[in-house]
Structures are given as structure tokens and as C-alpha cells.
Amino acid sequence: MTSRTVDLRGRAESAGPDSLLAAVRVPSDDCVRCPRPGPVHDHVGHLHDEVAVALRPALAAAARSRGVDAPQDEELGDLAERDPNQAPPPDPTAARRRVAEATADVDALRERADRLGGRVEARRALDADTDAVERQYRTVARELAAAETERVAAEQALSREQAAVSRARDDRQASLVAADRRRNLERTARDYLVATVADAFERALRVVPGGVPATPDEYDGPPLPAALAVARVARIRAPLVVEAASFARPSRAAACLDAPVLLV
Template identity: 40%
Template sequence: MICELDESVTCGRAVTLPASVDPRTVARAVRAGEATDGQTTIRVRAWRPHPVHERVGCLHPEMGLHVRTALAEAARARGLSTRFDREIRTLAEQLSSLAIEGVETEAQRRAVAAASTETERLREEVAQTRGELIARREGDAETASVAQQFRDAARDLSEAETTAAAARQNLDRRRREARAARDRLEKQLALEDDIENLRRQARAALVDRIRGAYESAVARVPGAPTPPFDPFDADAVTAALAVGRIAAFDAPVVLACDRFPSPRAASAWLGAPVIRVPSQ
């Protein structure tokens, strides 16, 4: 492990940084390779961490921990699997294939309303012009101009009816798309529920398989409460140390807690590189 703090470079399996550095920033540097704390840039070159590092890669007194979730990830870090994994992957692939997009129909509804209003107006105009044309014919009056008005109105009505029919068809199509989108959304929600249920079952199975190792590790954590007590009710630092011990870490663990006499002792107990950040 190589740890760079501005221009200072420290190498080894157990290093100590100044107390002025935020341990959470150091943990981000472990995960991303580099992070900045105010005016200070921290770089860490080491093995990239497993996802369990997000939970137990930075230990400090104010931390929280979902022990069972962390334990399940520790089991994954050790290469353990469950009978639920294949189905989870299959459902996740189905979920990723669903393209969920909202389908709006407001514009199409407005177009249908406008086309319908125009059609009704032109129908009234055609009827009125037809009546005037009939009256002129019956009275032997001149009909040429009114006949032309009638033909123009009839033509405009035909075009308006065509436009209205197209608008209704477009609205029907958009409504079908909206129904299909709602169906896909319902399927998405059902798949998400199924996946989450399977993941809960997988976590429970992993925790059961690693429970004994965790309970044994908790009993050996320096500064742990005196037995008897429920290992799953241990304080977050004690639980995180136990999870870290059994998680087969390769990436550095950031320690900002006083449980070990030295960073080297912490590294030996965890079986992982350690970056010590003393409490201020």
C-alpha cells in the first residue's frame, strides 16, 4: 500500500496519517484512488475494495452499521453464493430490458378537441349554405356564388373530417402506448418486489452460513462488551471489526478508533492493510 498526503508518501501495510485528516475522506481515497479534504489531497494505491468496504472500510465512533447486510456482503467477499443468485440475475436482466417511459396524451387530446370543434363549425356552415342554395334555386335567384361557397365549405369539411379522424387515430395510438407503458411499469414494480424478496432470502442464507464465524470474531474484538450478549446487538465499531476480520479484506481499512495498541497490531488482527487516523 502506498499512501500520499500532498507531498508526503508513506508505504507499508500499516500507516498513520495526521489526526487533522478526515477518516471518511481517506476511505473515499481507498475506493476511488484519490480524494480531497479541504486543501489536502489524499491518494491511496492499493487493492480496490469489495463492496463490503463501503460498510466496514472506515471505522469511527460515530459510525452506524446494518450488521446482517454487512455480514452478507462479507460472505460474498469470501466467495459464498446462494441458491437464489441465479434467479436474481435472471430477474435483474428482465428488469434491465424494460424501457419505462412516460407517455403523455394531453397534446393528442387537445388536437382531437380542436379538430372536432372545427368540424362542427364547418358542418353548420355547409348546412347553412346548402339551405341558402336551395332557397335561391326555388326562388329562381342567382346561385353561382352561393354554389361556390357551398362547394368550398364542403371541401373544407371533408378536409376537417379527415384531420379529425387522423387526430382520433393518433390519440387512440397514444392511449394504447400509455396502457402498454403502465403495464410495463406494473411489471417493473413486480420484478423489483420479487428481486428484493429474493435478495432478502439470499442475505438471510448468507448470514446463516457465516454466523458462527461472526460470533467467534465478536468475542475476540479488543474492547468488546463482556459476554454474555447478543453479537448482533454489539456496538457498530465492534460489529464492524468482526465483519472486517472475516471478510477477507485486500483493500486498506481506515481506523479512527482506539481498539489496538498500534496500526500494525490492527493490521495483524484484521488480516488487512490499515490506515490509522488518530482521534482528535
């Protein structure tokens, strides 16, 4: 066992690899006290014979662990500040229903007012008493004025809802454009970051067990050597959980990966 390697193989009391990995990634877990893992740990924190690794994202994370920034980072940061979870657009159905109901009320009351007005004129023409009919007419006229006020309010509310729908549609379109821009920037930034460590990755493949030198674009070998090479390229302070049979000696694992190792 070296100062950077803890060999837990064959220890009955040792935790399993999944438990160890969780302990490494939870700062409050006293089972393993270590620096907080960086993003690259998500890609190569657990190295085993069946490991799967997304090579380009892993290499981009490795580049960032070495302090490399991409030219696209500032614009990506600006885009990240925009709210991706926009509220759904308002539904104007209720506002339309309110306008329709208010319009129907106005039409019905106007029809009643017209009829009552006609009765008033007819009774006057006959020189008959109009008091009762005029009271009904005034009542309906007040109801009609209130209904017309309600219709105006309903139409204004509908106008506001429709404007909100239009704004939400515009915001949604802008969000889609921003999301597309963000994906393109992320891809360009990843390509840039991968290019900065491509030579280091190829050199690392010469050192790790099972590795065959190749550029990131050319590599089509097994996942484990690629993952080991990424780990070697990265600057890793938190322990890697390694259960690959490639490392018979603990010192070999730490030297090959250039990182702290929990060998299980």
C-alpha cells in the same frame, strides 16, 4: 509496524482518516496504492469508536468477499437488466384537445354546408341564379372534407396516445411487481449469505476487542465490535482505516482484523 500495517499515529505529515479512506477508494490516487476495495469496504472500511454498521448487509457483503454466491443471484441479475427508470406515460391532453377542436370545426362547417345547400335548393325552386351560392357551397364542402380528414387523423393520434398510456400503465404495474420481487429476493439472498458466515461472525466476536459472542440475529452489543468482527470475517485486500483506541499496537490490529490496516 508490520508488513500489513502502517502506523500513522503521531505523524504530523500524515493525512486525516477521511482523506486516507478516499485515497484507498480512488484507484487513481497515488497517496495510497492498493488493490481496489470490494463492497464490504463500504461497510467497514473506516473503523472508529463511533462507527455505525448495518450488520446484516455488512455480513452479506463479507460473505460475498469470501466467494459465496446466493441461489437467488441469477434471478436478481435478470431483474437488474430490466430498466427501472421507465419514461413517464404520455399525456393525452393535447390529443384530446385536437380531437375536440377538429370535431368543432367539422360541426361548424357541416352546419354552414347544410345552410348553403338549403339556399341553393331554395333559389332553384325560385328559378333564381345559384352560381354564387354554389361556389360558396363547394368551397365549404372542400373545407368540410379537409376538416373531416383532420378529425380522423386526430382521433387516430388520440387512439395511439391512449394505447401508449395503457402500455405505460401495464409496464408500471409490471415494474412494481418486479421491484417487489427484487426486494424479496434481495432479502432472501441476504439471509442466505448471512447464514453462511454466522458461525465465523460468532467466532470473530470472541477475538475482537469488546466482542461478546453472539449470532447475527442475537447480537445487540456496541457497533464497533460488530464492525471489527465483520472485517475479520471478510476477505479484505484494500487497507482498512482504523482509528479505534482498541489497538495500542499496530501488529494487534492487523492480526485481529486479518487485513491490511492504516492505523491513525
